[in-house]
Amino acid sequence: MSGVRSAATLRMDARRNVDRIRVAAVEVFRDQGLAVPLEEVAAVANVSKATIFNRFGGRTGLIDAVIDDVVAAELRAIIDDTRSVPGVRERIRHYVRAIRDLQYRLPAVNDVLLQEFPDSEALMALCHVAGAIHDDLVAEGHAAGVLARGFTAGDLHALTLDNALALKHGDRPSRTDYERRTAFVLAGVCPEAPPA
Amino acid sequence: MSGVRSAATLRMDARRNVDRIRVAAVEVFRDQGLAVPLEEVAAVANVSKATIFNRFGGRTGLIDAVIDDVVAAELRAIIDDTRSVPGVRERIRHYVRAIRDLQYRLPAVNDVLLQEFPDSEALMALCHVAGAIHDDLVAEGHAAGVLARGFTAGDLHALTLDNALALKHGDRPSRTDYERRTAFVLAGVCPEAPPA
DNA sequence: GGACAAGTTGACTCACCGAGTCAACTTCCT
DNA sequence: AGGAAGTTGACTCGGTGAGTCAACTTGTCC
Numbered sequence: 001m002s003g004v005r006s007a008a009t010l011r012m013d014a015r016r017n018v019d020r021i022r023v024a025a026v027e028v029f030r031d032q033g034l035a036v037p038l039e040e041v042a043a044v045a046n047v048s049k050a051t052i053f054n055r056f057g058g059r060t061g062l063i064d065a066v067i068d069d070v071v072a073a074e075l076r077a078i079i080d081d082t083r084s085v086p087g088v089r090e091r092i093r094h095y096v097r098a099i100r101d102l103q104y105r106l107p108a109v110n111d112v113l114l115q116e117f118p119d120s121e122a123l124m125a126l127c128h129v130a131g132a133i134h135d136d137l138v139a140e141g142h143a144a145g146v147l148a149r150g151f152t153a154g155d156l157h158a159l160t161l162d163n164a165l166a167l168k169h170g171d172r173p174s175r176t177d178y179e180r181r182t183a184f185v186l187a188g189v190c191p192e193a194p195p196a
Numbered sequence: 197m198s199g200v201r202s203a204a205t206l207r208m209d210a211r212r213n214v215d216r217i218r219v220a221a222v223e224v225f226r227d228q229g230l231a232v233p234l235e236e237v238a239a240v241a242n243v244s245k246a247t248i249f250n251r252f253g254g255r256t257g258l259i260d261a262v263i264d265d266v267v268a269a270e271l272r273a274i275i276d277d278t279r280s281v282p283g284v285r286e287r288i289r290h291y292v293r294a295i296r297d298l299q300y301r302l303p304a305v306n307d308v309l310l311q312e313f314p315d316s317e318a319l320m321a322l323c324h325v326a327g328a329i330h331d332d333l334v335a336e337g338h339a340a341g342v343l344a345r346g347f348t349a350g351d352l353h354a355l356t357l358d359n360a361l362a363l364k365h366g367d368r369p370s371r372t373d374y375e376r377r378t379a380f381v382l383a384g385v386c387p388e389a390p391p392a
Numbered sequence: 393g394g395a396c397a398a399g400t401t402g403a404c405t406c407a408c409c410g411a412g413t414c415a416a417c418t419t420c421c422t
Numbered sequence: 423a424g425g426a427a428g429t430t431g432a433c434t435c436g437g438t439g440a441g442t443c444a445a446c447t448t449g450t451c452c
Contacts, residue, residue: 010398010399011397011398011399011448011449011450012449012450013398013399013400013448013449014398014399014400014449017399017400037438037439037440038439038440038441039439047400047401048400048401048402049401049402049439049440049441050400050401050402050441050442050443051399051400051401053440053441053442054399054400058440058441059440148380148383150376150379151380152376154373155373155376155377155380158362158369158373158377161362161366162358162359162361162362162366163358165358165361165362165365165366166357166358166361166362168365169361169364169365170357170358170361173354177350177351177354180346180351181351181354183346184344184347184351184384184385185384186384187344187383187384187385188380188381188382188383188384188385189380189383189384205427206427206428207419207420207421207426207427207428208420208421209419209420209427209428209429210420210427210428210429213428213429233409233410233411234410234411234412235410243429243430244429244430244431245410245411245412245430245431246412246413246414246429246430246431247428247429247430249411249412249413250428250429251428254411254412255411
């Protein structure tokens, strides 16, 4: 809402800077999460921090502008993939593995899930979409009798939130350790089918 | 190492303040964790922050002075209790339930487990003791075949650390939700005996 | 090819937060 | 009473990153 004008009327150097900043933001946000100092983004874009404010009006505007390239696409892909997995049990197991994998690979999703930037509408929307699938999976899971007794959508939510917090604030485990632990989580919540 | 002199030579008002501060510190640390601003402790003790520095030389000294009453006793109690539970499976299950319960009740243990104050020797010692039991339990568990295949002492450690981070940085769940989730964790790691 | 608006930027202020310090004051004790 | 021991309010300090702005640079259009 400050010096942000439409792309049509932007001078060439300004348009170039907008592009640079977007590219830099996607890269830096993906690597370091959405809370990274804007100075870092500016440095990678070869631009001064003030230019980010001129063009995007601050962190929230920048997040809205790039969130799709940073995480939304991948998050939606997971949800779509999941919905297309046949078999309730495997669908749930697939989702848990996929979301945990994404959380490990992309710290930025954790910022989304934790709602660290509630000012960004784009981000909150994402969050809501992510929440919806939990309800569906848990309902299906119980209907099919493949989920642990008493397991709620809130529990599934908490599972991802706790994991987000662990990854955000703790030491990141090796991929091997992490995947092994994913398996234990699954075993407690939606165990593999017993061998027929 | 500054104005801290032995209890014997302390003037009466000073001795009274030392006591007040200890009492306040135990209460405040238990409620709010070891990272609480020293001003809070001072306020509860009806004393100025400077007095804490005079008497204990800062947070580290204060922690060392009260850690036992804050958490060490309870932590050791859990370990002793655990060691006396007969049956490997129930021993492990008891430990996991007990430590998670303690983490919920006493935020301060989480600061200990997370090693937030590595300057305090008392605290680091505790941490080591807590680590030791993990190795033992996991070894026993595998020998008895009651643990999930591939589960390591590091995994048990990670379980408590991740939980510590979740409680420290996230919203604290209701006790009911928390305990239900404890059960899912156990189910994935050291399931109940199948009905004989 | 120059004038002026658009754009950029370095250097700034600001806010936050709690640790730790110290000179001046108060209390205890003999 | 007097002087050491003790207390304290008000201070500095450090680190961090958002957001601002006056002065400068560059693009654009005639």
